[in-house]
Amino acid sequence: MPLNDLQDAKEQVRQAVDIVDLIGGYMALRRQGRNFVGLCPWHDDSRPSLQVNPERQSFKCYVCDIGGDVFSFIMRTEGLEFREALEMLAERAGIALTPTKNSGQPSQFDRRNLLAVMAWAEREFHQCLLHDPAAEGARQYLADRGINSESVERFHLGYSPEEWDWLLRRAQAAEFSGEVLERVGLVLRRDSGGFYDRFRGRLLFSIRDALARPIAFGGRVLPGAVSSSPERTEAKYINSPETPLFSKGTQLYALDLARDAISKEQGLVVMEGYTDVIMAHQYGINNAVAVLGTALGEKHIPLVRRFTDSITLVLDGDEAGQRRTLQILDDLLALFVAHEIDLRILSLPTGADPCDVISSQGSEAFQQRLNKSLDALDYKIDAVTKGLASAPGTHRSALAVEELLGTLARALPTSARSTSRALLREQQVLSRLSRQFVVGEGTLRSRLAAVRQDHSSHPTRRSQDQDAPTHEKATPLAAWERELVEMIIHHPNVLAELSDHLTEQDIPHDVCREIFETSLELMHAGQIPTFDQLMLASDEAAVKNLLVDCDESGREKAESDLQQRVSDLLALLAKQKQSVRHQAAVTEISQKTLNPGDEDLALSAIFQDLKRKDESQRRQAGYAPTDG
Numbered sequence: 001m002p003l004n005d006l007q008d009a010k011e012q013v014r015q016a017v018d019i020v021d022l023i024g025g026y027m028a029l030r031r032q033g034r035n036f037v038g039l040c041p042w043h044d045d046s047r048p049s050l051q052v053n054p055e056r057q058s059f060k061c062y063v064c065d066i067g068g069d070v071f072s073f074i075m076r077t078e079g080l081e082f083r084e085a086l087e088m089l090a091e092r093a094g095i096a097l098t099p100t101k102n103s104g105q106p107s108q109f110d111r112r113n114l115l116a117v118m119a120w121a122e123r124e125f126h127q128c129l130l131h132d133p134a135a136e137g138a139r140q141y142l143a144d145r146g147i148n149s150e151s152v153e154r155f156h157l158g159y160s161p162e163e164w165d166w167l168l169r170r171a172q173a174a175e176f177s178g179e180v181l182e183r184v185g186l187v188l189r190r191d192s193g194g195f196y197d198r199f200r201g202r203l204l205f206s207i208r209d210a211l212a213r214p215i216a217f218g219g220r221v222l223p224g225a226v227s228s229s230p231e232r233t234e235a236k237y238i239n240s241p242e243t244p245l246f247s248k249g250t251q252l253y254a255l256d257l258a259r260d261a262i263s264k265e266q267g268l269v270v271m272e273g274y275t276d277v278i279m280a281h282q283y284g285i286n287n288a289v290a291v292l293g294t295a296l297g298e299k300h301i302p303l304v305r306r307f308t309d310s311i312t313l314v315l316d317g318d319e320a321g322q323r324r325t326l327q328i329l330d331d332l333l334a335l336f337v338a339h340e341i342d343l344r345i346l347s348l349p350t351g352a353d354p355c356d357v358i359s360s361q362g363s364e365a366f367q368q369r370l371n372k373s374l375d376a377l378d379y380k381i382d383a384v385t386k387g388l389a390s391a392p393g394t395h396r397s398a399l400a401v402e403e404l405l406g407t408l409a410r411a412l413p414t415s416a417r418s419t420s421r422a423l424l425r426e427q428q429v430l431s432r433l434s435r436q437f438v439v440g441e442g443t444l445r446s447r448l449a450a451v452r453q454d455h456s457s458h459p460t461r462r463s464q465d466q467d468a469p470t471h472e473k474a475t476p477l478a479a480w481e482r483e484l485v486e487m488i489i490h491h492p493n494v495l496a497e498l499s500d501h502l503t504e505q506d507i508p509h510d511v512c513r514e515i516f517e518t519s520l521e522l523m524h525a526g527q528i529p530t531f532d533q534l535m536l537a538s539d540e541a542a543v544k545n546l547l548v549d550c551d552e553s554g555r556e557k558a559e560s561d562l563q564q565r566v567s568d569l570l571a572l573l574a575k576q577k578q579s580v581r582h583q584a585a586v587t588e589i590s591q592k593t594l595n596p597g598d599e600d601l602a603l604s605a606i607f608q609d610l611k612r613k614d615e616s617q618r619r620q621a622g623y624a625p626t627d628g
């Protein structure tokens, strides 16, 4: 929809939906002063920490540093994109949104209609599996594999008979066109004109999105089935192609069923096959999902990040597959470290897949294996050093050390080593390599520094990408930046004066800079950048969070001498500009003089310092020391 209509729709929906009602539908809220409070759903909360402000129509948890408005709440809680959250809230408030296309008339290719086609097809296939005589073989196959009728229902399994137009005929009766079926990948176009069914004589696994809406199918041929396909060799599995609803690299099978268990059990178990996941759920391992004919990768991260920060990848016991995983493991490790997701790996014995293991040994045995899964870095070390333990000093072991230092350099790049946890991890790995290969730790350390330098002078495209999120986090919000946002929200009339002394380039913090830019845009458009206006202007969680934060923190200061605050802020700004210049000078000097050996010394000094800080913090908090 045009931008103005979108702004109108956002404003309408925001006014129509009360945040206390909305959040109150998800959890118990009670009044506390001018706010409402409830137990925060995003951390293990007993206080309660979630504050809901009815006057500002905002919410905030200071423990999680999460806050925003009705849209942010729904996006986070339901795992939705902004547009989907807007649709959901509009429906709740009974507001009709104008369709996305400019045409005015809804087209048969609208997302809503495409979803309706998929939901219809899922029902047709499912009914066929349950009742059609043609599906007898499929029912037998499921029984043989031990998949019970409850799972057939829960996973909406289906069957498409061995015919060229089984679905097409039904589509006519349901008034869905061949073109729309083609758009969602259910039929293929004939060279001679017309269409034919894509899935023929296949057991169908319904692939649903995180909101449990069918968006694609995976189809499996039945063992011993006679093929109608012109190609002699038919793939055992075929998936829907990429469609407006489905992109295989960004989706995970059964995430809709697993999402509650994921939040509760703090982790996602990623398997390779549909039947593995179905069997896992059937045996109560409810946090299992599967990748869809592709390896776990970068595009899965946004989806995964909404639900968890811990993943266990379960590998079938076939050597080719495990070799493939090993090849991409360095990439995976670097990717997950950059996004602060823990990656563990469970490798099953040769010839076994999760479905077999769970159905033959039970869920407890499988859970025990999960508990013993290896941290991905340890898994890599095990795999590379297998068979080398008794041969230190050989050429092969030298190559292995070199490969593992390369892995370490990528998994813990310089940008990730600002945390004491990462430095400890590095220390653990180097000690292990030192023991295993009988090489001095000092030697390993200086070699690692050299490998790192090599990587940073020839950065791959990938590692540049990964630096981005870490870099964003690396810039903390300065006190003067907070003061700036507080002042804009509570005293928008000083913005003109501030903008005489301050440009966007002066603001290092990305979110703060964006708020400043938006405020100027509003001002130049003749509007006042109030809290409400700024909240409506952005769909980004981080922006809204900071706005809510500064709205609250700025409230107390609202009465103090405004002119004094403005001049204090400008003085702080001048100081900040000076310190940026100093920092640049220091960086320049350090880059000129530090060789790898000196870097080693500097690093170990930092490491010792961090360790001391960690220990004193632990003593204060009364924690027992841990490994990780």
Ligand SMILES: [Zn+2]
Residues within 6 Å of the ligand: 040, 041, 042, 043, 045, 049, 061, 062, 063, 064, 065
């Ligand atoms: Zn919280």
